[in-house]
Amino acid sequence: MAFEYLNKTLAARQQASLYRQRIAFERVGPRFLLRNNTQYLNFASNDYLGLGEEPITGLENTLGASSSSLVTGYQSAHIALENYLKSKLNYQACLLFNSGFSANASVLKSLMNEANSEIFQDKLNHASLIDGGLAANATNTRFNHNDLKHLTRRLEKSKAQHKLIVSEGVFSMDGDSAPVAELEHIAKQHNAWLMIDDAHGFGVMGNHGLGSCDDIKPEILIITFGKACASSGAAVLCSQNVADYLLQFNRDYTYSTAMSPWLASATLSRLERLYCADEKRARLKDNIAYFKTLASNHNLALMPSNSAIQPLVLGDSESCLALSEYLKSNGIWLTPIRPPTVPHNTARLRITITAAHQAADIEQLINQLVDGLKLL
The missing domain is CATH 3.90.1150.10 (Aspartate Aminotransferase, domain 1)
Incomplete structure (x- = not known):
């Protein structure tokens, strides 16, 4: 019988006390x-x-963006939010996404598709980072959690021309922090780039809550608005060159309706409070x-x-x-x-x-x- 595996798999999940419900x-x-x-x-x-319990008032933007950011969805509310983040985090460019999962996965699968590329991921990275790496054409290499010696050995064995080290700033399930300064140093030693997903560090750590990377500048920084910011969505901070590339080849960004302009304004309001919190x-x-x-x-x-x-x-x-x-x-x-x-x-x-x-x-x-x- 077609698709009979559905019931069998669900029953197995329940038997193992792994069944999930909303x-x-x-x-x-x-x-x-x-x-x-x-x-x-x-x-x-x-x-x-x-x-999340603090009220947001005085917002006049429309709820829906109505189309992709590359059609008519990119509006003044998005520009204001991007400019604020670029200024505070000192990056040339910023792209807004509707979720952190989309930002993480789509950046990896679109950026790391060139031949002779390799992604080096911490073994405890979030599922969005793992899925993005698997969807890319690059070789995927895992290193033991926060193990800099293991990462270094992996990098030394690599023959790839384009190398990207990927880690969370604060790990979502263990709560410990990545040694981001050491990761940046290792990346420079091996002509690699560094990408940090700082979903759980941004807003909480660093000067004015600017996150785990307050003292360093990874080539790609992902922050999400659904944690300390108490909003929704995410941003990719990067060089203008990387942003231009993603605008051409990031299918999640190209073919998704843009973030709600109302949400962009609300997020900016929350970020301003977060900075002073x-x-x-x-x-x-x-x-x-x-x-x-x-x-x-x-x-x-x-x-x-x-x-x-x-x-x-x-x-x-x-x-x-x-x-x-x-x-x-x-x-x-x-x-x-x-x-x-x-x-x-x-x-x-x-x-x-x-x-x-x-x-x-x-x-x-x-x-x-x-x-x-x-x-x-």
């Missing part, structure tokens, strides 16, 4: 969310600074430190991370699901992260701390984690 909420904020008229503490948000960044830093101190006091085996992402690895998916359900029954929403999003036997609760959380929230989370783990 969950609808009435309201989601950086501290609380509401589901079925029940309020939960939210420790699964990427709104790290809590900007040093107090929120300080509060977030304090909350992270407080969470880690309490976790250490209770011998919770967190992964080594100084970011807002604090993973608690349990190993098997069944335990993650059970602990997640226990937390929900006690007023805390924390999503289990299971394979294939993370490697086999590393299922985890991906705890995210925000500036909106209060000390009592963190204390409640720690106490419930401790009690829930005793029941596993």
